[in-house]
Each structure stands twice: as structure tokens, then as C-alpha cells.
Amino acid sequence: MKKTTLLLFFISLSCFVDAQSFIGYLSDNYSGVHGLISNPANIADSRLKLDINLAGASGFAANDYYGINIFDSFKDTYSFNTDPKKTPTNDNNGLGNIDVLGPSVMFSLSEKSSIAVFTRGRFFFNANELNGNSIESLDDEDVADFNINEGNFDFLANAWAEVGITYARVIWDDRQNFLKGGASIKYLKGMGSIYGVGNNVTINYDEDGTDLGGGQTTGSISSTGFINYGRFDEFDNDNYEYEVPDNASGFAFDVGFVYEWRPDYYDYRSGGAFKNERALNKYKLKLGLSITDIGSINYKDGIKEGYNITNTGVSEDEFDNADDIGDFLNNFYTQTDAGVGYDVDLPTALHFNADYNFNGKFYLNLNTDFSVMKKSRKTANRVANNVSLTPRYESKWFGFYLPLTVVEGSGFRIGAGLRAGPLYLGSGSIISAFASDNNRQADVYAGLKIPFFHKDSKDKDGDGILDKYDDCPSKPGPVENNGCPWGDKDKDDVLDNEDKCPDEKGPAENNGCPWTDTDGDGIPDKDDVCVNTPGDAENNGCPKKVIEKVQKDLNEYAKVILFDYGTPVINQESYEVLNDIVKILKEYPNARFMIEGHTDSTSSSGWNQRLSENRANSVLKFLVDNGVNPSRLTAKGYGETKPIAPNDTKEGRALNRRVEINLIKSN
Structure with a gap:
């Protein structure tokens, strides 16, 4: 029931x-x-x-x-x-x-x-x-x-x-x-x-x-x-x-x-x-x-x-x-x-x-x-x-x-x-x-x-872009290029995505673009001391007579760069000369120069070496402080190793105590 x-x-x-x-x-x-x-x-x-x-x-x-x-x-x-x-x-x-x-x-x-x-x-x-x-x-x-x-x-x-x-x-x-x-x-x-x-x-x-x-x-x-x-x-x-x-x-x-x-x-x-x-x-x-x-x-x-x-x-x-x-x-x-x-x-x-x-x-x-x-x-x-x-x-x-x-x-x-x-x-x-x-x-x-x-999406090339969205499903490539690898149209070994000039060959350090050559002498402006005047490679893109004149002027000025006795301190009487040197260097903004310090042999070789290095660096500092790009300058001391006159006479020793400013020639 x-x-x-x-x-x-x-x-x-x-x-x-x-x-x-x-x-x-x-x-x-x-x-x-x-x-x-x-x-x-x-x-x-x-x-x-x-x-x-x-x-x-x-x-x-x-x-x-x-x-x-x-x-x-x-x-x-x-x-x-x-x-x-x-x-x-x-x-x-x-x-x-x-x-x-x-x-x-x-x-x-x-x-x-x-x-x-x-x-x-x-x-x-x-x-x-x-x-x-x-x-x-x-x-x-x-x-x-x-x-x-x-x-x-x-x-x-x-x-x-x-x-x-x-x-x-x-x-x-x-x-x-x-x-x-x-x-x-x-x-x-x-x-x-x-x-x-x-x-x-x-x-x-x-x-x-x-x-x-x-x-x-x-x-x-x-x-x-x-x-x-x-x-x-x-x-x-x-x-x-x-x-x-x-x-x-x-x-x-x-x-x-x-x-x-x-x-x-x-x-x-x-x-x-x-x-x-x-x-x-x-x-x-x-x-x-x-x-x-x-x-x-x-x-x-x-x-x-x-x-x-x-x-x-x-x-x-x-x-x-x-x-x-x-x-x-x-x-x-x-x-x-x-x-x-x-x-x-x-x-x-x-x-x-x-x-x-x-x-x-x-x-x-x-x-x-x-x-x-x-x-x-x-x-x-x-x-x-x-x-x-x-x-x-x-x-x-x-x-x-x-x-x-x-x-x-x-x-x-x-x-x-x-x-x-x-x-x-x-x-x-x-x-x-x-x-x-x-x-x-x-x-x-x-x-x-x-x-x-729902079907699993495939990524055959493993580039993180699914095959159905990948323009190159068999080759890995970035998202920005729809999954395809970047090309090199101008064959300069700089990929097109990084090449600022994809239709012209150029080096990687210039983003794939050829270097500028204003005077058309075959020497890129970056290496051409005379950007607006055709010249030769052995003269850094300048005519030979220009190079000779620049070097002669620098040598004449450098002879009268004076230092306090036994120190790397530049004598104030030399400031006017150094300012003239600055003007010459600025006329050739692509040129590079070596500042060399030399001494006589009256002191020990170690002392002379240090003194020559310090005097060369003092000149370099003056030039940089007055507007010369430091990347264009190199300073080096040679001590008593490169005399230009005998050290057994007073006159010879005076000639050996010197600073030289030389143009660095390109290879």
C-alpha cells in the first residue's frame, strides 16, 4: 500500500x-x-x-x-x-x-x-x-x-x-x-x-x-x-x-x-x-x-x-x-x-x-x-x-x-x-x-x-606564427614579415629590414648604404681629408701639394711649442701657436693626426719616456679643449729614441726636445 x-x-x-x-x-x-x-x-x-x-x-x-x-x-x-x-x-x-x-x-x-x-x-x-x-x-x-x-x-x-x-x-x-x-x-x-x-x-x-x-x-x-x-x-x-x-x-x-x-x-x-x-x-x-x-x-x-x-x-x-x-x-x-x-x-x-x-x-x-x-x-x-x-x-x-x-x-x-x-x-x-x-x-x-x-593550429617552421597565417610556412621568419625570412635585394649582406638603402650595396656599419663621396675621387668622405677636392688615396683624398703644405705648416708651428723646464706644462707663450694649429686641424675635419713627444738624452731613459708622453698628452688636451674632435687625435711619447740631431751639443739637444704633429696617412 x-x-x-x-x-x-x-x-x-x-x-x-x-x-x-x-x-x-x-x-x-x-x-x-x-x-x-x-x-x-x-x-x-x-x-x-x-x-x-x-x-x-x-x-x-x-x-x-x-x-x-x-x-x-x-x-x-x-x-x-x-x-x-x-x-x-x-x-x-x-x-x-x-x-x-x-x-x-x-x-x-x-x-x-x-x-x-x-x-x-x-x-x-x-x-x-x-x-x-x-x-x-x-x-x-x-x-x-x-x-x-x-x-x-x-x-x-x-x-x-x-x-x-x-x-x-x-x-x-x-x-x-x-x-x-x-x-x-x-x-x-x-x-x-x-x-x-x-x-x-x-x-x-x-x-x-x-x-x-x-x-x-x-x-x-x-x-x-x-x-x-x-x-x-x-x-x-x-x-x-x-x-x-x-x-x-x-x-x-x-x-x-x-x-x-x-x-x-x-x-x-x-x-x-x-x-x-x-x-x-x-x-x-x-x-x-x-x-x-x-x-x-x-x-x-x-x-x-x-x-x-x-x-x-x-x-x-x-x-x-x-x-x-x-x-x-x-x-x-x-x-x-x-x-x-x-x-x-x-x-x-x-x-x-x-x-x-x-x-x-x-x-x-x-x-x-x-x-x-x-x-x-x-x-x-x-x-x-x-x-x-x-x-x-x-x-x-x-x-x-x-x-x-x-x-x-x-x-x-x-x-x-x-x-x-x-x-x-x-x-x-x-x-x-x-x-x-x-x-x-x-x-x-x-x-x-x-x-x-577545434583543430590544432600548426607551426611547421617553429617561428611562432601559425601556418594558416604564415606566408612562408616552411621557412622561419619574423611576424613583421608575415613569417617569411628577410631578403637581401642588393646582395650586400645587410638584410632588407635593416638596410636603409635596400637597392644599393653598402656596408653594415653604414646601415647598408654606400658611403658618400662628395668630390668623386673614390675616397669616401669619412676617410677624405679634402672632401671637396679630388685627391689620391695615399694622400687621404687630398692632392699631394695640399698634404705637403699642411704638414709643413704644422711642423713650423710645432717647433715653437715650449714647455716649462723639466715639466709637461705648456708655456703660455705657445698658446698663440697652438691656436693657429687648431685652425689648421679644423680646416680638414676628416683628417687624423699623431702628436709625438720627443726629448734629448740628458736624463734617464725612463724619465725621458714619461716626460715625452706627458708633453704629447698636454698638447692633445689643449687641442681638444679648443674644439678638435678627440677621435681625430692620437698622442704618443718616444722619449730619446728618435733624435734628429746629436745629443752631444747644446744645439743638437735643443732640436731633439720637440713636439711633432703629423698627418696620419690612410692605407
Whole structure:
């Protein structure tokens, strides 16, 4: 009978707790259409251009009351009644779900937008503030009589199908910062629901409390409190043939945003422009925020009733012989409320997701799911608040993840999952379930799909420019030349991109341009002392008579450069001569000169060498200080090594103490 079904269902509710569907898999960048489950923005800029889900399901079971050792449970001697560890409290809570993603498809409309159409079947059940000690009393076979002090409690089960459409697009893209958003709208078809709310409920059962006469007895039930009880209109049918409610429907929507930080955006530059390579994950850090399942289902023909269940000595036979729970409640208790139609809220939840990309293959994902439905809302489904940290490896055809999750009311669990081509399967708790001798949770998901990935772009020549944008895909070349190597049109060994005169040969030191030769004597101006007068190479581009005159004038002036005795200090009487030398040097701005210092042999050779060097440098300094380019001058001391007269006479020694300024001839 339905009342028995309801009782078993009511008790079983405390054994389930739910968290997110498809744990681990939804963090995968190749999850395709599944990405819209947690955040509709995920399908924009997807790694898949088309994704067809054939069928997939995710189911969860966990509790804070009943725990088993999975390995021991396979033994023949294991008793599921006495061997499990039970943790009854006055406030055992539970909820759970089954999530079936039916035939669904996601496809890219363009580089910036995608769309998805999906079908989904879902079943949620919640139970709050159940007294685990009451369950313990019911489960004790050695005790015939029992007392249940349930107090306040509520439970809800709801099944529905949904058909939805999702649209997502890129909102902002400045290459380093990338933002996309998406929304889903869903039509909901209620498939059935039941709920109950109890206030100050107590139930006492006496196995022999009712005297049937003739020495026969049966149990009696005494109770206090209030119950509100609702169910879809087909629930009370006695033929057990399930029928979909006619007037149960609604709408819901999801909305979400995803931000990506792309500090290495320059790596995706090709052909001088930035390209959105959709086959690649370009982010270093991805952040997602979404809210899902905003909506409700209206069971227009649903039945809702309220009862004061305060009564004593109700016969157990009356309970057993009642047609259904409603018939029993109406016959023995006072109805306080009656009506038709009620709403069931969907499990509205807020999701935050952070994904860190280590190297394009290895990632670390942080995800939180937070229920925004108040517990005071008795006809509302809820997800369990949870936080999960998931390291994962992913590539186009294979992914593996290891979710570590903390679930409200269920504790810590470790799972594993994988994606291999069209197959995806996993569990959010399989590792912890087998590692624990008091496992109170289990979940699993699996499915098949047909993925169509965006093609990987090739870079055959390894120049950082993808082949489809590379004008020379077989030869490496820079972005500025569209992937082609630079040429050398004038064959001067200076590449055209650095050659200021690409049509004329020229040396690299002149940026590929030929040197200027103003007087046309074949000697570049940079080496030509007489820029405007043709000359010979051996005379630094000057006519021979010009060179002879310059050298003669310099020699005459140099003879009268005087120094203080025994020092490199120039005598002020020589300043006028030196200024005349400056004028001569400036007349030939391209000429280079050697300043030579010489001494007699009256002192030691070391002293003479140092003195000659210092005097030559003193002259060089004077010339530079008065505007001669220092790059044109060289100073050198020869000491006593180059006399021009004998050192054994006073006159000879005077001639040997000299400074010479000589034109440096080019080779």
C-alpha cells in the first residue's frame, strides 16, 4: 500500500546527501555541453566546436547516520542491520539527487558565441532535522515498544524533466583580459513530488496496547503534534501505475560569467595580428561565478493537507487496513488545512570556480557550491554546501581528475574521474569510500558523447606564427614579415629590414648604404681629408701639394711649442701657436693626426719616456679643449729614441726636445 511506501521513503531520506553533479568532470575545459550545468558562460570560446551528449547520469548517496565498511560488506557474514556504524543525533539531515543529462548538443556559432540545446531529468530529495534516535528505535528488533520524539522535521522529494537552451558569448577581450557571459532558460515538467512538515511530533507505540477480545491484542499508537502533508495528484492511486501529472510545470533560468587572465597573450599573435586560437587554453587563471536553478514547478492539482495528530490508542490494525495515508489521517486525526496546488522551488545555488593553469596540461581547480534556499522554505530543494579542490590533467582526448571535497553534513571525501574520447566516468568519493571503515557516502557518474574539437593550429617552421597565417610556412621568419625570412635585394649582406638603402650595396656599419663621396675621387668622405677636392688615396683624398703644405705648416708651428723646464706644462707663450694649429686641424675635419713627444738624452731613459708622453698628452688636451674632435687625435711619447740631431751639443739637444704633429696617412 502507498502508506507503507511513504513510510519507507520517509525513513530512507535521512540516508542521502547531495553535492554537485559530475564532480571533477565539470572543471574540464573539454566537458563541452556539460559545462552549462554549473555555469552557462562555459560554452562560449569552448575547445569544442560541436559536442553531442548521447546520455549521461550522475547519482549521489551519503548520510551522517549510517556507515559501512565496503570491503566487509561483500562478505557473506556481513549484516547490513547490525554491522554498520550508526551515528544517531536529534538533528540528522539529508538530501540527494539523480541528474540525467539526456540527448543534448552544443555548437559554436562564431568565434565569440555558442549555443546549446539540452534535455535533463532530475530527482531531488531533502530531509531536515530528523531524529536519528527515532530511526534507531524503529530499527531495534529486540524492542517491541518504542517512543519517537521527532519534534520538528520536514522532507521533500521532487522529480522533474527539463528542456533548455543556453546562449553564451564573449563580452570583453583586450587580449590580456577576457570575459564571457551566458544564460540558460529551461522549461520544467513536474514528474511528481511529495513533502511533509512536522511540528512537535511524538509517537508512542505499544505492541499490546489494543485489546481485540478473546485474548487477542494488537499494537496501539499514541501521538501528538501537527503534520502538513502534500503530494502530486496521482500519488494516492491504488493501482500503482505511475502517471505523469497533467498540470505540473514551470520555468527556470541560470546565469553566469567567466573571467580569464591571459598574461601570455602575445604567444597567440600571428601574422601581425592577435588570433583567437579556440583549440588552446590561453588563460593562466580563470574565475567563474554563476547562479543556477532560479525557478519553481507549480503542481496545480497537487493535494496539500494539514492535521493535528494528537490522539491516543489508535489501533495498529486500523493503520494496516487503511487504503492510504490520507485515508488513515482523515479517519483518526483532525484536519486543520486542505487545499489544491503548491509550488516546489528548484535547488537554487551560487557557484564560484577558480582554475589555475600550470603549463597547458596540468591544472588546479577550486569550486564552491552554496545553497541560497532558506531552510525555512519547506517546499524547496537544496544542494549541500561544499568546497572542492581538484588537481587534474587534461588534453584533447584524455583527462584525469582527483577531486577532494568537503560536503556539509557529510565531511571530507576523495574521488577520481576520467575522460577518454567519448567516454566520461568518475566518482567524487570512490577513494575515500574504500579507504574508510565507516563510509557514509557514495556517488558515481558515467556517460557517452560525441565530441568535435577545434583543430590544432600548426607551426611547421617553429617561428611562432601559425601556418594558416604564415606566408612562408616552411621557412622561419619574423611576424613583421608575415613569417617569411628577410631578403637581401642588393646582395650586400645587410638584410632588407635593416638596410636603409635596400637597392644599393653598402656596408653594415653604414646601415647598408654606400658611403658618400662628395668630390668623386673614390675616397669616401669619412676617410677624405679634402672632401671637396679630388685627391689620391695615399694622400687621404687630398692632392699631394695640399698634404705637403699642411704638414709643413704644422711642423713650423710645432717647433715653437715650449714647455716649462723639466715639466709637461705648456708655456703660455705657445698658446698663440697652438691656436693657429687648431685652425689648421679644423680646416680638414676628416683628417687624423699623431702628436709625438720627443726629448734629448740628458736624463734617464725612463724619465725621458714619461716626460715625452706627458708633453704629447698636454698638447692633445689643449687641442681638444679648443674644439678638435678627440677621435681625430692620437698622442704618443718616444722619449730619446728618435733624435734628429746629436745629443752631444747644446744645439743638437735643443732640436731633439720637440713636439711633432703629423698627418696620419690612410692605407
